[in-house]
Amino acid sequence: MWNRLNKAMMGCQMLFGLSFYGVMIILTRFFLEDLKYSEAETMMVVGAFSSIGPLFAIAGGFIADKFLGAYRSLTIAYGCFSVGYVLLVLGASAASVPLSLAGIALASYARGLMSPSYPSLFRRTFKSGEDFENGFPVNYSVNNVGAFLGQYLFPLMVLAVGFNGSFAVSAAMAFIAVSTLIAFKSKFSSIASEIEAQPVSKKNWLAFLTISIAMIGLVFFMFANMDIGKNIVYAIGVTAIGYFIWLMIKSEKSDQLKMGTILIMVALTTAFFVYYGQMMTSMTMVTINTMRGDLFGFIPIAPEASMAMNPLWCIVAGPIIALIFSNLEKRGINFSTATKVGFSFILTAIAFGILTLAVLGVSEDAVIRPEIFLAIHFFQAFAEVVVGSLVVAFILSVTPKHIENFSVSLFSVAIALSGIVGAVFSTSIALEKGQKITQEIVQNTYGDYFMLLTVLAVVMAALAMVASEVIRKMLDAAEANKPESEDLETAKANA
Secondary structure, eight states, X not given: OOOHHHHXXXXXXXXXXXXXXXXXXXXXXXXXXXXXXXXXXHHHHHHHHHHHHHHTHHHHHHHIIIIIOHHHXXXXXXXXXXXXXXXXXXXXXXXXXXXXXXXXXXXXXHHHHHHHHHHHHHHXXXXXXXXXXXXXXXXXXXXXXHHHXXXXXXXHHHHHHHHHHHHHHHHHHHHHXXXXXXXXXXXXXXXXXXXXXXXXXXXXXXXXXXXXXXXXXXXXXXXXXXXXXXXXXXXXXXXXXXXXXXXXXXXXXXXXXXXXXXXXXHHHHHHHHHHHGGGTTHHXXXXXXXXOSOBTTTBOOOGGGGGGHHHHHHHHHHHHHHHHHHHHHHTTOOOOHHHHHHXXXXXXXXXXXXXXXXXXXXXXXXOBOHHHHHHHHHHHHHHHHHHHHHHHHHHHHHSOGGGHHHHHHHHHHHHHHHHHHHHHHHGGGOOOTXXXXXXXXXXXXXXXXXXXXXXXXXXXXXXXXXXXXXXXXXXXXXXXXXXXXXXXXXXXXXX
C-alpha cells in the first residue's frame, strides 16, 4: 500500500502542518500585540485565515482540472507558501499591517490551490480506492504531527527569535516541501493524469497567472476590509454551490442523485466545522484569558498553544479510527459516512459540554487548568479526523470524474463558510481591550455561548443520522438508474 511517492507527499504534508499551523497559532498574539488589533478584529482575521484559504479551493480545483493538473498546482502552492511567509517576516520586522496582510493573503491562496490537488494526487499513488481510504486517515495523522509541533513550539519560539524569526522558520519548511515535490517529478510523471501528461500552453499559463493575481488581490482586500470580506466569502461559497447544482441539473439521473448526496454531506460538513473553527477564535481567546499553569504540573504550555492539543490527539486518532472501521468492516458492520459524521457530532457535543461545565464552574480566580482543555480536544479531535478524512473519500467515491477536483473543493467551501460563520459567532464574546477577567464574565459571557453550541451539536447529531438514511436511498436509486454504458465500462474494468 505504501510507496516512496505517498510517503514523500506525507512528508510534505507534515511540513505544511508544521509551518502553516505554527503561523496560525502565533497570529492571534501578533495581531493583538504587535499590530494593535482588538479582540473582535483579531478573531475575524484569524478566523478568516483559517477559512478563506479553503474557500479558494474553488479556484484551485478549477485550475487543477482545466489548466495545470494536480501535481503542478500542488508544487506551485508550496512555492506560494514560501513567499507568503517571507512577506510575513518583512511585515513583522517593520510592524507593517499591509505586508502582514499580503503575506497571509498569499498563504491563504496557496492553501486554496493545494486543498483539492493534494487528495486527488495522493489517491493516485495507491493501487486501489480501498487502499486510499485506509491510508488517508493515516495521512491526516501525519499532517497533525506537523500541526502539533507547530502549535506547541511556535509560541515558545517567539520568545527566543520573535515573530519574524518564527515566520522565517515556516518559510524554510515550505521551501523544503516544494523542493521535495520537484525532486520526485519523474516519479509523479508515472501516475500523471491526462492533463498532467501534456505540456501547459502559453494560453493556460496566462489564464492561470491572471486568475491567481486576481484571487490574491481579492484575498488581500478581504483581510483589509473584513466587514465586506465576510460577505464576499458568503457570495463565493453560495456561487460555488450554485454552480455545482447547475452541473448536477445538466447531468444524467444517476449522477444527479450522487451529486445530491455530496450537497447533503457539504451541509453537514459546514455545520461541523463551525465547531472546529472555534479553536482558532473563541476557544483561543478563552485560553489566553483563563488558562494558567503547566499541563500535569510539569509540561510548560503557553495559553494560545492549547490548540496544539488538537493535533496531538489527531495523531493518535487517525490510526485508531482506521483500525476500528477496518475491523468493523471485516465483521460485516458498515456505517455510512453520514452516520460516522453523526458520531462526530456526538463527540463534539461531549467536548463542548465539558467546556461549558468548566466555564460555568470556574473559581473566583477565573482560572481553568490545561487538563480541562486536554480532555475537550480529545473528543473534538476524534470527531475532526472522522469528518476531515472520510468526507473527502466519500466525495471522491461518488463524484463524476470530469469534475473530481471541483467536487473535492466543495469540502473546502464548507470549511470556508463555517470558518467565517464561526468567527462571526465568536465576536459575541469578544471583550474590550483592558477589560478585567472575572468569574462573572467567564460564567455569563462564555457559559451561555458554549451551552448553546453544546445543545446545537446534539441537534446536528440527530439530523446527521436522518441524512444517512436519505443518502442511502439516493445512492440505491442512483445505482438503479446507472446507464448501460457505465455498466459495460465497469464490467471491462473488473474483467
